[in-house]
Amino acid sequence: xxxxxxxxxxxxxxxxxxxxxxxxxxxxxxxxxxxxxxxxxxxxxxxxxxxxxxxxxxxxxxxxxxxxxxxxxxxxxxxxxxxxxxxxxxxxxxxxxxxxxxxxxxxxxxxxxxxxxxxxxxxxxxxxxxxxxxxxxxxxxxxxxxxxxxxxxxxxxxxxxxxxxxxxxxxxxxxxxxxxxxxxxxxxxxxxxxxxxxxxxxxxxxxxxxxxxxxxxxxxxxxxxxxxxxxxxxxxxxxxxxxxxxxxxxxxxxxxxxxxxxxxxxxxxxxxxxxxxxxxxxxxxxxxxxxxxxxxxxxxxxxxxxxxxxxxxxxxxxxxxxxxxxxxxxxxxxxxxxxxxxxxxxxxxxxxxxxxxxxxxxxxxxxxxxxxxxxxxxxxxxxxx
Amino acid sequence: xxxxxxxxxxxxxxxxxxxxxxxxxxxxxxxxxxxxxxxxxxxxxxxxxxxxxxxxxxxxxxxxxxxxxxxxxxxxxxxxxxxxxxxxxxxxxxxxxxxxxxxxxxxxxxxxxxxxxxxxxxxxxxxxxxxxxxxxxxxxxxxxxxxxxxxxxxxxxxxxxxxxxxxxxxxxxxxxxxxxxxxxxxxxxxxxxxxxxxxxxxxxxxxxxxxxxxxxxxxxxxxxxxxxxxxxxxxxxxxxxxxxxxxxxxxxxxxxxxxxxxxxxxxxxxxxxxxxxxxxxxxxxxxxxxxxxxxxxxxxxxxxxxxxxxxxxxxxxxxxxxxxxxxxxxxxxxxxxxxxxxxxxxxxxxxxxxxxxxxxxxxxxxxxxxxxxxxxxxxxxxxxx
Numbered sequence: 001x002x003x004x005x006x007x008x009x010x011x012x013x014x015x016x017x018x019x020x021x022x023x024x025x026x027x028x029x030x031x032x033x034x035x036x037x038x039x040x041x042x043x044x045x046x047x048x049x050x051x052x053x054x055x056x057x058x059x060x061x062x063x064x065x066x067x068x069x070x071x072x073x074x075x076x077x078x079x080x081x082x083x084x085x086x087x088x089x090x091x092x093x094x095x096x097x098x099x100x101x102x103x104x105x106x107x108x109x110x111x112x113x114x115x116x117x118x119x120x121x122x123x124x125x126x127x128x129x130x131x132x133x134x135x136x137x138x139x140x141x142x143x144x145x146x147x148x149x150x151x152x153x154x155x156x157x158x159x160x161x162x163x164x165x166x167x168x169x170x171x172x173x174x175x176x177x178x179x180x181x182x183x184x185x186x187x188x189x190x191x192x193x194x195x196x197x198x199x200x201x202x203x204x205x206x207x208x209x210x211x212x213x214x215x216x217x218x219x220x221x222x223x224x225x226x227x228x229x230x231x232x233x234x235x236x237x238x239x240x241x242x243x244x245x246x247x248x249x250x251x252x253x254x255x256x257x258x259x260x261x262x263x264x265x266x267x268x269x270x271x272x273x274x275x276x277x278x279x280x281x282x283x284x285x286x287x288x289x290x291x292x293x294x295x296x297x298x299x300x301x302x303x304x305x306x307x308x309x310x311x312x313x314x315x316x317x318x319x320x321x322x323x324x325x326x327x328x329x330x331x332x333x334x335x336x337x338x339x340x341x342x343x344x345x346x347x348x349x350x351x352x353x354x355x356x357x358x359x360x361x362x363x364x365x366x367x368x369x370x371x372x373x374x375x376x377x378x379x380x381x382x383x384x385x
Numbered sequence: 386x387x388x389x390x391x392x393x394x395x396x397x398x399x400x401x402x403x404x405x406x407x408x409x410x411x412x413x414x415x416x417x418x419x420x421x422x423x424x425x426x427x428x429x430x431x432x433x434x435x436x437x438x439x440x441x442x443x444x445x446x447x448x449x450x451x452x453x454x455x456x457x458x459x460x461x462x463x464x465x466x467x468x469x470x471x472x473x474x475x476x477x478x479x480x481x482x483x484x485x486x487x488x489x490x491x492x493x494x495x496x497x498x499x500x501x502x503x504x505x506x507x508x509x510x511x512x513x514x515x516x517x518x519x520x521x522x523x524x525x526x527x528x529x530x531x532x533x534x535x536x537x538x539x540x541x542x543x544x545x546x547x548x549x550x551x552x553x554x555x556x557x558x559x560x561x562x563x564x565x566x567x568x569x570x571x572x573x574x575x576x577x578x579x580x581x582x583x584x585x586x587x588x589x590x591x592x593x594x595x596x597x598x599x600x601x602x603x604x605x606x607x608x609x610x611x612x613x614x615x616x617x618x619x620x621x622x623x624x625x626x627x628x629x630x631x632x633x634x635x636x637x638x639x640x641x642x643x644x645x646x647x648x649x650x651x652x653x654x655x656x657x658x659x660x661x662x663x664x665x666x667x668x669x670x671x672x673x674x675x676x677x678x679x680x681x682x683x684x685x686x687x688x689x690x691x692x693x694x695x696x697x698x699x700x701x702x703x704x705x706x707x708x709x710x711x712x713x714x715x716x717x718x719x720x721x722x723x724x725x726x727x728x729x730x731x732x733x734x735x736x737x738x739x740x741x742x743x744x745x746x747x748x749x750x751x752x753x754x755x756x757x758x759x760x761x762x763x764x765x766x767x768x769x770x
Contacts, residue, residue, distance in 0.1 A: 027392065
């Protein structure tokens, strides 16, 4: 049907109508007092969400722009960095760093597995003369549904003492607790079309004091992504370049909704939705791409057996039920499908998705489950929690 | 009053409700066939608006991001460029180029005056060994309301034969005819919150064949702003990074509106609104910042006498009439005010603005005009044209 799409992909995510209607307002001047008031409120609430007193800067870009800013503002050509690569996005940050002439050492893991924190420890401990300037990795790998161990890797970076930690939190921010100040995270990047519950077009970079010291000596060229400019103007509740004012209207609305729900409740909801989804998928006899122990609260990747063609399944889900699921990326294209459950997602959405999935699977001739088993499993998780 | 704002600034500009409502739709997946269909239509219509068969690439950024992309994709460190500087934005492109280690020669003019095209001729003719790699300037200087002579400067660049022409058309695209292919313009950048009639958040770069050849050897680092990636993906009606899908909905709507009006009519309307505005301002005895011969069809800058404080006047216009006018930037702050008349602006808007301006001027104690004189002058222009 038209206008009936249910977006169960890991971004863009579902958007509350309050935010959509806020966005439909006539724009206002970005150099006006009215805009500054919105920006002041938004900045305060972004700091609340990031659990930080540091700067949280707002860019008009995708999450990639924010990550690029998080890298190029704090490093110089030839700097040595460690980059965790266990999915499409980890690979991308290695590409960004390489494009800017950094010396990149990759710590890799198979797509679907978490990064081995021990490898970070070894590399960082071996670096006696403190040549590693930054450690970059993706917290929640959107391409695989794996949550890397931020706390442990951060501990090793802190023990190293010199390197900055640069975290891609694009699908984890707002889905799982990231206590930026408590962990002492230097740079944390994220994007609006994920846990923030608004459409794409804004991106965020939290920057701590140690990163700002590095900024002073960093030599990579930048202008549009120069975070110093954003910091200077944010202090006056304005932006160096014309901001997407209508997306700010939407963000103001969703941050208020998030404050109403409360951080603990938001994170508990994501955890519950993740567990319900994974439990249901298992009850349907479908293999999950990664293990439960490192499962992202944002997205679940399913690797169906050969008789269930992922792309055909997605087509049925879309055509018959107006539910959009994500496919695999790069070498996982056609081999997995992904269910997004971050942002403006409630228990009903998970139940609908699992129920529809059961029908679609039967439709495809897959009969390795008792009809209703997925739904029953999800329901048990929801009733208990 | 609340919700009554009339945005007569040179961006963000007024947005048709069709576009606002389009933007308020639930987002869709950016890797879907539905999004590709929108993108295909949008690209085709952007080419129509640019009067080109070249690529017109779409970025999630402000106009500055598009201009930076227009510079860094086609040049290498140390390259010599000419940069026209006669306002805030011309100065900005010199700053961008300097940030990336280019060798910048500025051709300056006073703010409010047009760039002297002869200086471009002299510099380009003197460059016998073709070391000048690019000529960059702002077509319509938003900060002063001056339209630089694109055609003449382009002629000298073409006579030089080697240099690329990189045009900031942020407030001119959609307000005045820019026949990209006929003039052979290499790179033309613009932003969504101007003639495109949608909110800020998208930016555009038209790139011609000669520029793509330069891209092959250009060595400045880039990733998020790497136009090669956008070109490759645009060929498949997709984008390398998550696009602001809701702004695409709005753009699809306004490009259809623009097609309905027709290019000639759009440009004639802007010319008429410009002339009506300037004629009215003169009838009120207020000095214009720049001469009529180089007046931008997008924005008119007024330099009132000392007894009319520009900021007080803007405050009255805002408070009493809910009309937002722009102030001066940098050293012109407090010395001028600017009336935007680009995009979704009709004759009624100009009449309202002039009528309100008359009251605000009288309110401020300025009595150098016969009440009604501004409105009468504007009306005469509109009746005649």
